[in-house]
Amino acid sequence: MAGSGMAALREAAGAAGKLAAEEHEGLRYERLVDDWHGLARGTVFAAGIVIPGYPPIPRILRLATGLAERFPGPFRVEEKIDGYNVRYALVEGRLLGFSRGGFVCPFATDRGPELFDPAVLEEAPSRVLCAELAGPGNPYNIGRPPDPVADVALYAFDLLATDGSGFLPAGELDALAAAGAVRRARLLGRHTAADVAALRTLLHRLDAERREGVVFKEDGPQGRRAKYTTARVTVDDLRVTGAELLDLPPWYFTGRLLRLALFVDEEGLPRERLAAEMGTALLEGMLDAVAQVRDHGRVEHAFRCRFRARANAERFAAMLRGRAAVQVLVDGIEPDAEGYHVLRFRRVYPAMTGLLANVLRGGAIED
């Protein structure tokens, strides 16, 4: 995208009311709040460049027909990691990590230089590194990927171009990963839709290992993509989020239950065992919430995130406090033995807390 084309686009998006103005350490930028004219929500306009939003990947719920319907030719299979989506870009020489919505994420930004070699972007500043930030030390997700990650790890899966032309050739990221500059989401082979038996075997293995699933990708700047997830990751999701039953949109649960049923049906997993695991996960999550309200009057989840710079931890805490939709209790920032600044905070689930506190006290509901 030429500079003047970008300026015109930004102006038009602004006139349409699709831009929100943000600021990070003196850098003013704008983010696209909805999909708009072929640009994905989360697209960032900053210092004369465009950092494209990460395009949503359609989900197939059936492997055989889903692949046949979508992929006339070969595709690569990549492991899907359960974390949060980050885009790294160089803006006026600064390495910034952006969230899916297009906010600078103080956590991703702070830890970025540890998680990959910044030369990936410095040697080609028009690259945007797209990756999943995962692990128990991440500030958003409660679930943990099955890899033995002690704190956080970055799994790169794409390079986007700031010129708006889409994805860079997959080989470019592969080469960077091979050179050790970045960890790549695991590649699990190259297939066509006809290889459904082999893919089924692969998915069975990933399911048994409680991995999230896979992304299928045609190569090319606008190549087709699809994602497909395992039953076990859904079970694990339900265990973690059962405590938030009323704080998540209800289709969060119904959608996952249905996904699980479709996976079990197509992959021929043992139904009884999966049903018991699913029921146990949901019940345990909810009973955990009940026990929490009984014990300390609140359903919450504690996070512990390590920052290199204390200022970033403070910035992150301020950001959490500023979001009306999320109730957060910040417990403090303390240095640890390795020189990190550890931000401890708790997310509170107000709907679950309110209902359970009321009914445990003997309150009635009308339904």
Next chain:
Amino acid sequence: MAGSGMAALREAAGAAGKLAAEEHEGLRYERLVDDWHGLARGTVFAAGIVIPGYPPIPRILRLATGLAERFPGPFRVEEKIDGYNVRYALVEGRLLGFSRGGFVCPFATDRGPELFDPAVLEEAPSRVLCAELAGPGNPYNIGRPPDPVADVALYAFDLLATDGSGFLPAGELDALAAAGAVRRARLLGRHTAADVAALRTLLHRLDAERREGVVFKEDGPQGRRAKYTTARVTVDDLRVTGAELLDLPPWYFTGRLLRLALFVDEEGLPRERLAAEMGTALLEGMLDAVAQVRDHGRVEHAFRCRFRARANAERFAAMLRGRAAVQVLVDGIEPDAEGYHVLRFRRVYPAMTGLLANVLRGGAIED
């Protein structure tokens, strides 16, 4: 309520836009579409009388604290039946059965004289008989009460007064039941909130028998009430409605899951077994929907309802067809060996059908 008071009330409700005009076999009547000025939704104004709406019964989710909070004195415990709420009244000498929303129900009306002795109302026309219409032959609920009911049965639980003064003394219904004029929802004792151990034993038994639960009632025209339901009826609900996962409001499921968790927690039921039953119920329901779409392209449930008069079966079919929110396929009306007119119809679940048909074909969704 004096006649002129009633006329003024009706006029005011109409002016407030709270009345919908309906017609049944030449009888024009109006029903209250929302709770309004102390009148319950479903209140009916017909031929100079008011048939009060059946007031919603608050649900407690904890037995011990819920009873202590709500009942300072003694209350009766009555079995709660899983069917649909009907009010029978005499209007211009005709016995009519009204649904919760205040519609004349052609099914309840047709079968009424078989299900209780109309003398209950004829000898005291200001009575409104409130009851649950339950059993596999009912046109609304798929779940079945655990009693061995071959077709349908009526379980009366209250008498309301058309003069607007509230519930008639419980003894009046008890006497009618004792005389064999009507079947009464089973009485399970008289207790106070201090008897929680005995009530817990009772609830364990009802749960093991897969009964829905209980209603606690203080006697008196405006006596306090509360309902409390078992874990097993929730499991059974989930099995039946898993196939409708996307056609019911999502809080239908989240609310029930939470109820189940609270029951298991308070009543100390074996968690593992309940979790497995819950998971199995949900999974079976969903897999049934998947199998249906694969087999005949549609998620549906077949009903078979017997009417004494063919005209009522036709009226019921016309009513079903007229409701935009429900998709129904009417298969026909045929006489059976006992002289009934059997209406066979299928309810179709369009959201579940649409999504499953799409994904089984290989369609992708964005989430």
